[in-house]
Amino acid sequence: MTILSFTLILLGGAFLAGLLGSLTGLGGGVVIIPLLTLVFHVDIRYAIGAALVASIATSSGSASAYVKEGITNIRLGMFLEIATTTGAVVGALIAVYMPTNVVAIIFGLVLIFSSVMSFRKKMEFPADQGDSKAAEQLRLNGSYPSAGGVVNYKVHHVPGGYFMMTFAGVMSGLLGIGSGALKVMAMDNIMRIPFKVSTTTSNFMIGVTAAASAVVYLQRGYISPGLCMPVVLGVLAGAFAGSRLLTRANVKWLRIVFSVVIGFLALQMIYNGITGKL
């Protein structure tokens, strides 16, 4: 296989990953790493570099739309970015010392977790109740526009959320993914933020979190231009197409299929990690 055909096939694969990732809300990065390592036999370190860059691209691209709509809680995002960036730097540091097959196994586990999470029933908590002193002091409580007027909400359990975000950051730095599922979990379940706000704010943070570890990976030679080019362009185009389709498509069955595929890929990653093939 020549570089030309390799690039074109990868471009197509990345497009599909971006499309499915955006339609199902799981993000494109989660399939990029298994695609590169299992199908194209790329070393996992190069795969992590490429996936990290792709997650910055999709996060920034879609964040631009959400931020304009005023749903994203920028103060909350900014505050939690202290946690995620610290975690990401730590994750990128751990990655040097961690054998690649262990990275593959952890990746598989996070992948299974993300795909299970996407099936979880979304619980909405009464938004305007309760009081958190820290949230008050940090001015984290916010509001967002909706069809029925401006909705006010309060943020709960700030320290717990902060801790969970640090963990999400470590995973992001170690595995090269946005770890959106972990971030959304921290904000939904712990901080009890409306779902709409938590997804967009998580997305807003992914770019900065990924950038914090990407600068380390760049200097370490993980970020290979020949690989990043088709991955970034493909995932971006796919995510863009997905956002156009999203209003029309019935994503329920798609999410099921995609989650099954992800689960299968995750097991494959874990298997290959255990047998030391990755």
Added chain:
Amino acid sequence: MKQALSKYFRDKDIQQLIGKQLRIGVIVSSIIVFVGGVIYLVRHGHEQPSYGDFTGVREGLTNLPGIWQGVMENKGMNIIQLGIVLLIATPIIRIAFSVIAFLIEKDYLYVGITLLVLGIILFSMLGGLAG
């Protein structure tokens, strides 16, 4: 009430600005990646890819002066890498924007928080963590 309203609008302006900056960053960097990609494929498209063994990318692609030098020599790989560096810089520039935005709002707590995030990233960049 009036104060709250004006605060809401100022917040909105800043959000518009941040949204625009993110979008421009992504578009410009993808164009650069695409241009570099075409040059790279024309010159090296017929060669064999080798990503199976990790050796790290070649020298000159891991730091800004090296990347820039290759861009001046019209090397496709370096042009792609320039686009990627710009992409990585996009959310970082967004943070710098936020510092200014919070300064205008006189929200000094968040000026501090934002500077802290910027500091962590700068440390990651310049702290010699690459090992």
